[in-house]
Amino acid sequence: xxxxxxxxxxxxxxxxKVLSKVKKAIVFMDDRCSESLHWNGGxxxxxxxxxxxxxxxxxxxxxxxxxxxxVFVVSTLLKGRTADIIKDIISxxxxxxxxxxxxxxxxxxxxxxxxxxxxxxxxxxxxxxEKLCEWMGDMNYxxxxxxxxxxxxxxxxxxxxxxxxSQLFPLLPxxxxxxxxxxxxKKRFSSLLDVDIHSLPPELQIQIKSLASALNTMFECTNxxxxxxxxxxxxxxxxxxxxxxPQAKNRRKMAPNKASIVFIDRMLDLTxxxxxxxxxxxxxxLSALPTLPGHMTDIQVDMLELTNLHRTPDIEGVLAPGCLAxxxxxxxxxxxxxxxxAKQKEAVMEVxxxxxxxxxxxxxxxxxxxxxxTADQLSSYVQLFxxxxxxxxxxxxxxxxxxxxxxxxxxxxxxxxxxxxxFQRLLxxxxxxxxxxxxLKQVLPLIKSACDSSPEGSEAGSGSGxxxxxxxxxxxxxxxxxxxxxxxxxxxxxxxxxxxxxxELMGALTLLLTKQTQLSPLLQSITGVSSPEELTMERAHSxxxxxxxxxxxxxxxxxxxxxxxxxxxxxxxxxxxxxxxFLKQVLDEIFHPDRPECPDIEHTSGRLTDLLKTGFSMxxxxxxxxxxxxxxxxxxxxxxxxxxxxxxxxxxVSTHRPGTQVLVLSTRLLRPxxxxxxxxxxxxxxxxxxx
Numbered sequence: 033x034x035x036x037x038x039x040x041x042x043x044x045x046x047x048x049k050v051l052s053k054v055k056k057a058i059v060f061m062d063d064r065c066s067e068s069l070h071w072n073g074g075x076x077x078x079x080x081x082x083x084x085x086x087x088x089x090x091x092x093x094x095x096x097x098x099x100x101x102x103v104f105v106v107s108t109l110l111k112g113r114t115a116d117i118i119k120d121i122i123s124x125x126x127x128x129x130x131x132x133x134x135x136x137x138x139x140x141x142x143x144x145x146x147x148x149x150x151x152x153x154x155x156x157x158x159x160x161x162e163k164l165c166e167w168m169g170d171m172n173y174x175x176x177x178x179x180x181x182x183x184x185x186x187x188x189x190x191x192x193x194x195x196x197x198s199q200l201f202p203l204l205p206x207x208x209x210x211x212x213x214x215x216x217x218k219k220r221f222s223s224l225l226d227v228d229i230h231s232l233p234p235e236l237q238i239q240i241k242s243l244a245s246a247l248n249t250m251f252e253c254t255n256x257x258x259x260x261x262x263x264x265x266x267x268x269x270x271x272x273x274x275x276x277x278p279q280a281k282n283r284r285k286m287a288p289n290k291a292s293i294v295f296i297d298r299m300l301d302l303t304x305x306x307x308x309x310x311x312x313x314x315x316x317x318l319s320a321l322p323t324l325p326g327h328m329t330d331i332q333v334d335m336l337e338l339t340n341l342h343r344t345p346d347i348e349g350v351l352a353p354g355c356l357a358x359x360x361x362x363x364x365x366x367x368x369x370x371x372x373x374a375k376q377k378e379a380v381m382e383v384x385x386x387x388x389x390x391x392x393x394x395x396x397x398x399x400x401x402x403x404x405x406t407a408d409q410l411s412s413y414v415q416l417f418x419x420x421x422x423x424x425x426x427x428x429x430x431x432x433x434x435x436x437x438x439x440x441x442x443x444x445x446x447x448x449x450x451x452x453x454x455f456q457r458l459l460x461x462x463x464x465x466x467x468x469x470x471x472l473k474q475v476l477p478l479i480k481s482a483c484d485s486s487p488e489g490s491e492a493g494s495g496s497g498x499x500x501x502x503x504x505x506x507x508x509x510x511x512x513x514x515x516x517x518x519x520x521x522x523x524x525x526x527x528x529x530x531x532x533x534x535x536e537l538m539g540a541l542t543l544l545l546t547k548q549t550q551l552s553p554l555l556q557s558i559t560g561v562s563s564p565e566e567l568t569m570e571r572a573h574s575x576x577x578x579x580x581x582x583x584x585x586x587x588x589x590x591x592x593x594x595x596x597x598x599x600x601x602x603x604x605x606x607x608x609x610x611x612x613x614f615l616k617q618v619l620d621e622i623f624h625p626d627r628p629e630c631p632d633i634e635h636t637s638g639r640l641t642d643l644l645k646t647g648f649s650m651x652x653x654x655x656x657x658x659x660x661x662x663x664x665x666x667x668x669x670x671x672x673x674x675x676x677x678x679x680x681x682x683x684x685v686s687t688h689r690p691g692t693q694v695l696v697l698s699t700r701l702l703r704p705x706x707x708x709x710x711x712x713x714x715x716x717x718x719x720x721x722x723x
Contacts, residue, residue: 036189036190036664036693036695037189038254039192039250039254039695040186040189040192040695041186042184042192042250042253042254043068043071043072043182043183043184043185043186043192044072044073044186045253046180046181046182046183046184046249047068047069047072047073047077047180047182049133049178049180050103050105050133050180050182051077051078051081052081053103053131053133053176054078054081054082054083054103055081055082055083056082056083056084056101057082057083057084057101057102057103057129057131058083058084058085058086058087058095058096058099058101058102058103059078059083059085059086059087059102059103059104059105060087060088060089060093060102060103060104060105060121061086061087061088061089061104061105061106062089062105062106062107062108062722063088063089063326063327064107064135064195064196064198065105065106065107065135065182065196066326066327067185067195067326067327067328067329067330068182068183068184068185068195068196069105069182070185070324070327070330070355070357071185071186071187071193071329071330071357071359072182072185072186072359073359074357074359076359076360077359083103084099085099088326089104089105089106089117089121090117090121091116091117091120091121093121094121094124094125095121095124095125095126095127096125096126097126099125099126099127100126100127100128100129101127101128101129101130101131102121102122102125102127102129102130102131103130103131103132103133104118104121104130104131104132104133105133105180105182106118106132106133106134106135106722107134107135107136107182107196107722108134108135108136108721108722108723109134109136109140109141109144109238109721109722109723110132110134110136110141110156110157110160110177111141111144111145111723112722112723113722113723114722114723115160115163118132118164118167119163119167122164122167122168123167127168127173128168128170128173128174129173129174129175130164130168130173130174130175130176131175131176131177131178132160132164132175132176132177132178133178133179133180133182134177134178134179134180135179135180135181135182135183135196135242135246136179136238136242137179137181137242137245138154138156138157138179139245139278140238140241140242140245141156141157142156143237143238143241144234144238144723150278154177157177157178157179158177160175160177161175161176161177162175164177181245181246181249181250182196183196183197183242183243183246184246184250184697187329187372187701188368188369188372188373188678189369190678190681190682190694190695190696191372191673191678191695191696191697191698192695192696192697192698193329193697193698193699193700193701194243194246194697194698194699194700195327195328195329195700196242197239197242197243197699198328198699198700199699199710199714199715199716199719199720200239200240200243200670200671200699200719201266201298201299201670201671201672201699201710201714201716202264202265202266202267202297202298202299202300202670202671202716203224203227203265203266203299203716203717204299204582204585204711204716205224205585205588206581206582206585207224207716207717208221208223208224208227210717211227211231211232211717215231223265223592224265225265225268225592227265227269228269229241229269229272229273232269232717233717233718235717235718235719235720235721235723236716236717236718236719238721239719239721240269240270240273241273243270243273244270244273244274244277245277247274247293247668248274248277248279248280248283251280251283251287251291252279252283254289255287255288255289256283256287256289256290256291257283257284257287257288257289257290257291258274258284258290258291258292258293258637258666259290259291259292259293259635259637259657259659259661259662260274260275260292260293260295260635260636260637261292261293261294261295261633261634261635261636261659262294262295262296262633262634262636263294263295263296263297263300263596263618263632263633263634264295264296264297264299264300264670265297266295266297266299266670266671267295267296267297267668267670268295268634268636270295270668270670271293271295271636271637272636274293274636275636275637284637289664290661290662290664291662291664291665291666292657292658292659292660292661292662292664292665292666293665293666293667293668294618294622294633294659294665294666294667294668295668295670296614296615296618296667296668296669296670297589297670297671298669298670298671298672299589299671300589300590300593300596300614301517301599301613301614301615302513302514302517302586302589302707302711303514303517303518303599303600303611304599304611304613304614304615304674304676304677305672305674305702305704305706305707306510306513306514306517306704306707306708307453307456307514307611307704308449308450308452308453308456308704309453309674309676310376310449310450310453311375311376311676312375312376312379312674312675312676312679313371313374313376313379313380313437313440314356314371314372314379314675315674315675315676315703315704316376316440316446316449317331317356317371317436317437317440318331318675318701318703319445319449319703319704319705320439320440320443320445320446320449321333321436321439321440321443324353324355328700329700329701330355330356330357331355331356331436332353332354332355333353333354333355333356333432333435333436333439334353334354334435334439335351335352335353335354335432335435336351337411337414337415337418337435338414338415338417338418338424338431338435339351339418340418340419354428354431354432354435354436355432356368356432356433356436358429358432358433360429361427361428361429361430363386363389363390363427363429363430364428364429364430364432364433365429366386367382367383367386367429367430367433368433370382371383371433371437372675372678373675373678373679373682374679375679379437380405380437380441381405383405383410383433383434383437384405384409384410384413386430386433386434387410387413387414387430387431387434388400388413390417390423390426390427390430390431391413391416391417393427394417394420394423394426394427396416396417396420396423397416398413398416406441407437407438407439407441407442408438408442410434410435410437410438410441411435411438413434414431414434414435414438417431448502448503448504448507451502451503451507452503452507452510452511452704455478455503455511456511456514458474459471459474459475459511459514459515459518460518460600460609460610460611461603461608461609462474463515463518463521463522463600463602463609464521464522464523464600464602464603464609465523465602465603466522466523467522467523467524467525467529467530468515468519468522468525468530468533469525469526469529469530469532469533470525470533471515471522472515472530472533472534472536472537473533473536475508475511475512475515475537476536476537476540478503478508478511479508479537479540479541479544480540481502482502482503482504482505482508482544483540483543483544483547504552505541505544505545505548505552505555506552506554506555506705506708508541508544509554509579509708509712510704510705510707510708512537512583513583513586513707513708513711516583516584516586516587517586517587517589518587518599518600519584519586519587520587520588520590520591520598521587521598521600521602534580538573538576538577538580541576542569542572542573542576545559545567545572545575545576546564546567546568546569546572548564548567549564550564551563551564551567553709554705554708554709554712554713557709557712557713558575558578558579558712558713559571559572559575560575578712579712582711582712586711590614593632594631594632595621595630595631595632596614596617596618596621596630596632598612599611599612599613599614599617600612613677613680615667615669615677615680615681616680616684618633619681619684619685619688620684620688621633622658622659622660622665623660623684623685623688623689623692624688627658627660629656629658633659635656635657637657660689660692663691663692663693664692664693664695665692665693665694665695666694666695666696666697667681667694667695667696667697668696668697668698669696669697669698669699670698670699671698671699671700671710672698672699672700672701672702672706672710673696673698673700673701673702674701674702675701678696681694681696682694
């Protein structure tokens with residue numbers, strides 16, 4: 033019987049292909065592949081496989097005189113910028129043997145070179161092998177180029193992440209306008225649902241086709257025949273590419289194992305993604321602690337408490353940070369799984385329990401505390417290990433997760449998290465009884481409050497107001513996303529009144545922006561400047577006009593849906609207004625005992641067969657495929673999934689269908705701050721593919 037274990041092992045199997053080639057080699061790897069490896073054994077796996085050294089994929093790196101072998105692992109096409117960097121590194125080195133692994137399959141290299149027919153062999157890779165020999169300076173040297181789909185990372189037993197597609201996000205109506213501008217008037221699309229993959233820019237086509245190819249490889253590796261379903265325009269494009277993949281058609285005829293995969297657009301529920309739910313420890317850790325350089329997901333844990341060092345400017349960069357990815361300890365992996373999906377109180381209690389257990393095994397003088405777990409209590413337990421090298425090495429994973437928890441619980445940003453949560457709850461109650469203009473006016477005092485005291489703000493780019501709980505610009509933008517994502521749930525409003533309310537908000541935000549003493553990465557991306565000195569009033573206002581153009585369309589994301597068109601239940605006088613997660617609604621439909629056919633969950637596999645079945649249905653009984661047909665279900669969240677949603681999926685499935693195995697896949701593990709970045713500061717139509 034097919035189990036999830038076969039799929040969670042798949043990422044490691046793909047990395048084994050790379051590991052088989054790294055013996056005695058210096059390894060160059062780009063950031064996206066590094067992040068994938070980070071969750072699949074980390075640098076240790078390369079060194080244990082015989083690699084001599086690991087370096088960043090950069091034109092400023094090179095091999096030494098006594099390093100004749102190099103292995104490159106890249107997430108991109110072997111052309112343009114990527115090819116230039118490989119050439120630069122080889123030119124400054126003395127390699128005699130080069131191996132290149134690219135996560136992009138050969139068929140897509142053909143597409144990128146405008147070759148539409150499938151050719152025998154791998155001519156693009158063979159040509160690049162010749163270039164490698166030229167760059168090494170001798171055509172008799174050895175060069176190998178091959179495809180390795182090191183696309184996924186197993187973050188837990190039920191969750192696969194794809195760092196290589198972290199920038200892939202569903203399109204907005206403004207993106208549709210950009211697509212239509214390049215088309216004749218008669219051929220323009222009326223909605224995103226009408227867009228086909230061939231009308232997208234080449235860069236986005238390549239991303240979607242690469243993702244479909246990686247999924248096909250995963251199903252091929254596990255002998256699986258999938259039925260694909262889609263909810264949302266971008267999901268439909270990806271599911272369609274998977275259904276039409278040349279190798280997939282043969283696999284689906286022969287594969288003995290069966291599964292369903294449902295693609296869901298993140299745009300259909302931004303409310304849950306930007307919401308500060310307040311009850312998941314990992315969401316807070318990801319939001320509070322700094323990310324690892326070059327990573328989208330993992331964070332840096334300050335390990336100073338485990339040393340005898342004192343915090344001075346001199347130790348900056350001396351001590352390697354800890355992280356959340358723990359690949360070498362079963363206890364740490366178990367703790368991470370709990371932290372990822374449990375409620376915060378349960379997760380923090382489990383952190384303490386694991387620390388006590390580790391200390392007991394080492395015969396350390398620990399005093400078991402009862403009642404509420406505090407940051408100071410966790411730190412005091414961790415410090416028992418200080419100076420005990422073997423004990424630290426044995427329990428390093430648990431200690432890193434415990435320190436991440438302690439540092440988050442005492443982090444100065446937490447009051448702002450709680451303030452965002454409180455404001456979101458207030459707005460949720462106001463939405464059903466007011467029009468959008470009235471609710472926007474409730475946000476205005478928050479902006480003015482931050483504006484009045486922003487020069488004293490201590491947080492870079494956040495525009496802190498009076499007190500630690502005052503919201504900064506980044507949080508205020510997140511609050512506006514939360515509000516506008518629910519704007520269709522409000523009472524009707526006159527257009528002029530709404531415009532007036534928006535102009536007042538925009539004016540206050542413009543003033544707040546120009547008062548910043550530092551600009552956060554989000555604000556730098558939105559405004560196009562790197563320092564407050566460059567930010568004029570006109571530039572700030574122009575940037576915010578673009579932000580509000582995007583905000584206005586967020587509420588229309590579900591308007592094409594016939595059944596799952598709302599994520600809001602208004603107050604009825606007895607019960608408060610509530611947010612209804614879109615994901616839960618989809619799962620409720622999938623696992624409904626009566627198996628109703630939901631018009632919003634579109635079946636995308638075998639469309640010709642479906643048409644034939646429809647035509648013959650008057651003569652014979654035909655049942656359409658349903659997502660709950662098989663004991664294994666994949667949920668692919670295009671644009672990201674939150675830790676809170678991972679718990680929601682687990683709880684919903686255990687309530688409806690305990691025997692069903694559900695594996696979640698996604699392009700990224702979301703923190704609330706990611707959504708404004710993806711909406712306002714990401715090239716969705718033209719992603720960076722390294723060319």
